[in-house]
Amino acid sequence: MKKLFTALLSLSVACAYAQDADSVTIRRIFNESLANGKSYEWLRHLTKKVGPRLSGSEGAQKAVDWTKQIMEEQGFDRVFLQDVMVPHWVRGAKEEAFIRNGKQKITVPIAALGGSVATAPKGVEAGIIEVKSFPELRAMSPDKVKGKIVFFNRPMDPTKINTFEAYGGAVDQRANGATEAAKLGAVGAIVRSMTNVHDDFPHVGGMRYGTGVALIPTAAISTNGADLLSKSLAENPNLTFYFKQNCETLPDAKSYNVVGEIKGSEKPDEIIVVGGHLDSWDLAEGAHDDGAGCVQSIDVLRIMKTLGIKPKHTIRAVMFMNEENGLRGGVQYADQAKKNNEKHLAAVESDNGGFTPRGFGIVGTPEQRAKVMPWKPLLAPYGLTDIGAGSGGADIGPLAQLGTVLFGFKPDSQRYFDYHHTTADRFETVSQRELELGTASMAALIYLLDQHGL
Structure with missing residues (x-):
């Protein structure tokens, strides 16, 4: 009995120590994002310099080129393009x-x-x-x-x-x-x-x-x-x-998913994805839908590199193409993952706007969701209390067929449809602080997934 008590006490101490270490790292993640975050200025460039990015358009190609350049400049271990044929619909005269x-x-x-x-x-x-x-x-x-x-x-x-x-x-x-x-x-x-x-x-x-x-x-x-x-x-x-x-529909056009990654130090063949969709409707700058999710995802990897966090698993930021009118980028990414026998443990998507973070929806088994619940006390101080069964995201949805657990980032939803798919979806409607809190929220979840798995 004494040996059992000692073992249980040791386990309890170890768990408390791990939680303390996680708490410190998550605080560092939020500090970095809020003090030195890049997502807001990256969003300014994407919306004001690139602009609307409907699949097949010149704007979409500019977005591909620019996000690839940004990830290369951050020194990620690997940056590459993934070919995808997309619909090419044009509006024509007003x-x-x-x-x-x-x-x-x-x-x-x-x-x-x-x-x-x-x-x-x-x-x-x-x-x-x-x-x-x-x-x-x-x-x-x-x-x-x-x-x-x-x-x-x-x-x-x-x-x-x-x-x-x-x-x-x-x-x-x-x-x-x-x-x-x-x-x-x-x-x-x-x-x-x-x-x-x-x-x-x-x-x-x-x-x-x-x-x-x-x-x-x-x-x-x-x-x-x-x-x-x-x-x-x-x-x-x-x-x-x-x-x-x-309007008219032209022949399908060649485009790309843009992928940047940090190689895992222990399990490089196991992948955790964080991403958003790079395309937007032609009338919109696409600030909330989904420029926010793209720049947040890139900044998640930057924060990990800046803080010297060496992930156990490979962490990928994926800019999916063609969510708005075809979902071909998400389908192509999952198809290539299956073809290459890649193991995707989890995928996190931000496609609900750059508003105040509230939590994450989870698509997985009850046992997998249960594994996440002990993390709630670590995330609650940052307003992340709405965590449980829910939806993942359209682009990462096709990964479910590979057994990947999906997480949908959930910001406050009240203002999203004020701007959704309109000319009102502009950079000026995004709060820098809310955007950077979202970046940190996703980075914290990615860190916990990497450290503790599912």
């Missing part, structure tokens, strides 16, 4: 739209959804049908919809505390609205922007066409525009709506 209500023509802000076809050169004008859901639309007679424009006007639910949950409850209109409308013979679709903010910015994003239906032009309308259109329809159901857009 869209036009108006409500024709009797003798009145009222202009409203719209923007073509990514992947949409153009209207005819002269545009399209037709009567308009307002619906709030697909079941409501499907219940209509085709004769009522044929030749009309369908207006999807279901708002995000403002009562949801987690705005990503509210987004998930409305975004099917944007993704599949054109297909559902075309099934009943509609000639176009207009979709309310995915935000609870009332503004004049159309919030764009990707859409897709189902098989066997006509490809009809589809655009997002600003929330103010949607409210005006709905009010006008209530007063005059016979009004017409006009819109013109000039």
Whole structure:
């Protein structure tokens, strides 16, 4: 009994010592990020000097070249490009739209959804049908919809505390609205922007066409525009709506994931990934979506090098290409990992904006999540209390098939959809301190994953 007590006491002392050492290192990580962080100035360059970075565009290639250069300048052990063929959709000339209500023509802000076809050169004008859901639309007679424009006007639910949950409850209109409308013979679709903010910015994003239906032009309308259109329809159901857009899909283009790594000192063949997606929508600087995640990920590796932390496992920063309209970068990365027999222990993604850190969502087994729970007291002093089962990230999602445990960085969600996919997603909307706290949060998690595994 005495020997057992002694062994348990020794184990307890060892665990306490390890926790103390981890606490000191995490404090050093936060100090470095907050005092000497590079992510904010890197984000300034990415948004102001490179700018919008839609897959296949000149901006996307500039972003590839610049992030590769930055990682080389930081002296990472290896920096390389990973080829990926991406969709190449272009917007063309600015869209036009108006409500024709009797003798009145009222202009409203719209923007073509990514992947949409153009209207005819002269545009399209037709009567308009307002619906709030697909079941409501499907219940209509085709004769009522044929030749009309369908207006999807279901708002995000403002009562949801987690705005990503509210987004998930409305975004099917944007993704599949054109297909559902075309099934009943509609000639176009207009979709309310995915935000609870009332503004004049159309919030764009990707859409897709189902098989066997006509490809009809589809655009997002600003929330103010949607409210005006709905009010006008209530007063005059016979009004017409006009819109013109000039977008087209070009042949796929060659692009790249950008990868930088620090080799592991003990298990170099086992990899931990931290990353974000390098592409952004063409109307946006892409500061929160997802320039923030990219520069944070690069700075995680810089902090480890600066502090002399020699990781046991190989740590990779990955700038994924084509999250916004195809996810081909994430798929290609996972495919190459499988082809090369690489073992990925964990992957962390930041794609929820550069706001105040709250925690991490975990995609893994209950046993793997349980391994993370003892770290909560180490992370709680930095506001990281929301840690548990959740989502990982779109780009790292394909790694789950390899048994990789996924972590989604969770900043405060309340303002994200104020800017998401719009011209308002600018560098000026990002707080330096919040961004650098996020960098440190991810670096702390990467450190713990490396030290203790799963």
